[in-house]
Amino acid sequence: MPNLAVETIIAPTSNRRHSLLVGSIPLASTTEVFRHLTTSLSRSILRVPDGETGIRGQYVLWQLDLLKDYQIHHGEEATTHEAPLGGHLEDLETGYEDYAIRSYMEFCRLREEGIIRKGIRFQVSLPTPLNVIACGVHAKYQVEVEPKYEAALLRALSRIQDAIPAKDLAVQWDVALEFAFLEMSAKGDLPYPEYGWVLKPWFAPVKSGILERLIRLTGEVRAGVQMGFHLCYGDLAHKHFVQPVDMSNMVDVANKLADASKREIDWIHMPVPKNRVDKAFYAPLKDLMLNPGTEVYLGLVHARDIEGTQKRIETASLFMESFGVSSECGLGRATLEEFKSVVEIMATVTKS
Numbered sequence: 001m002p003n004l005a006v007e008t009i010i011a012p013t014s015n016r017r018h019s020l021l022v023g024s025i026p027l028a029s030t031t032e033v034f035r036h037l038t039t040s041l042s043r044s045i046l047r048v049p050d051g052e053t054g055i056r057g058q059y060v061l062w063q064l065d066l067l068k069d070y071q072i073h074h075g076e077e078a079t080t081h082e083a084p085l086g087g088h089l090e091d092l093e094t095g096y097e098d099y100a101i102r103s104y105m106e107f108c109r110l111r112e113e114g115i116i117r118k119g120i121r122f123q124v125s126l127p128t129p130l131n132v133i134a135c136g137v138h139a140k141y142q143v144e145v146e147p148k149y150e151a152a153l154l155r156a157l158s159r160i161q162d163a164i165p166a167k168d169l170a171v172q173w174d175v176a177l178e179f180a181f182l183e184m185s186a187k188g189d190l191p192y193p194e195y196g197w198v199l200k201p202w203f204a205p206v207k208s209g210i211l212e213r214l215i216r217l218t219g220e221v222r223a224g225v226q227m228g229f230h231l232c233y234g235d236l237a238h239k240h241f242v243q244p245v246d247m248s249n250m251v252d253v254a255n256k257l258a259d260a261s262k263r264e265i266d267w268i269h270m271p272v273p274k275n276r277v278d279k280a281f282y283a284p285l286k287d288l289m290l291n292p293g294t295e296v297y298l299g300l301v302h303a304r305d306i307e308g309t310q311k312r313i314e315t316a317s318l319f320m321e322s323f324g325v326s327s328e329c330g331l332g333r334a335t336l337e338e339f340k341s342v343v344e345i346m347a348t349v350t351k352s
Helices: 030-040 054-058 061-070 087-091 096-112 129-136 142-163 177-187 206-218 248-260 279-287 306-316 336-349
Strands: 047-049 121-127 169-175 226-231 267-271 295-301 324-327
Touching: 030 047, 030 096, 030 336, 054 061, 061 129, 061 142, 087 142, 096 121, 096 142, 121 129, 121 142, 129 142, 129 177, 129 206, 142 169, 169 206, 177 206, 177 248, 206 248, 226 248, 248 267, 248 279, 279 306, 295 306, 295 336, 306 336, 324 336
Parallel strands: 047 121, 121 169, 169 226, 226 267, 267 295, 295 324
Antiparallel strands: none
16 A cells, blocks of 8 residues: 555645644743744744643643542552542543633734734634553542543533534544553553653553444544644653654554554654664654645654754655644653744744
8 A cells, every 4th residue: 555644744735844832832922922933924824723821831740630539549558548439530630622712813803913924713722631641540430530521621622612613623542651561561661761650551451441432532623623633752850651662562552553543643753762864763654644734743843953854854754745743742851942942943944
């Protein structure tokens, strides 16, 4: 079967390489994020996130207070902590819809002023439920809490889709600890042991369980709303939970999602470590079997490294003709200087 991804990024009327912002950005306000991105990347960006500013900057950690009765505890608490499952789990409110709807109002205001050009969509990034459960819920509660939290997140998604017109909305699923499970559980390793996290799958087989969960989520994004996946290897303390040997695991997951998704996947993002300019890392890209409408974004733009970025683009191009560019992960934990450098490099490499 041919590599269908080659026609995904570039619009028929343009040879421009597009750019994607994964989600979090180290700026003070949503307004500042919108203005900076649409000014710096005005012609290459198709979707703009609100930057996940404030308490959302540390990925899912702001969600853990919702599940405080069931959290992972360490030290003395670990041996004494007990909590019955409470009825309030049925009424959980994640808060994602509140931020999204508020940010969309600002998006509309700036679009009316001409700051955001027409045709750009508002991007809402949501974690898969697995990431919240794995990060903070004690092993004894994970099986029971996961469906309750998933239902709450899907209620938030439904409200977002009720409030924001489909033609303006793009939803990105952030898929991170799934790759920790895929890469590490078979070897018995644990991601970020220095933080005391004991992240182990509570289901088996691991890969089919992950895919089942992801495919279920695809069915919740409505027709007309764009949907994408950010495949992630973590960024806590600016390091991955494991360095991928190559892109084979990401390609395999992407292919299986494309084959089984309940709707079209509009884009898939895959990270690229800074030191990987070798052909072996990118070679699995030749095996991508995506639908013609699916854009591929490679997270190969690294701060203060224009030459390395160009080299990574050159090597990736040996295995895929057309793709967009992005950072490896969200930039919310980067310094302001690092963020601006990444955006500047994106602007440079996406000039037609």
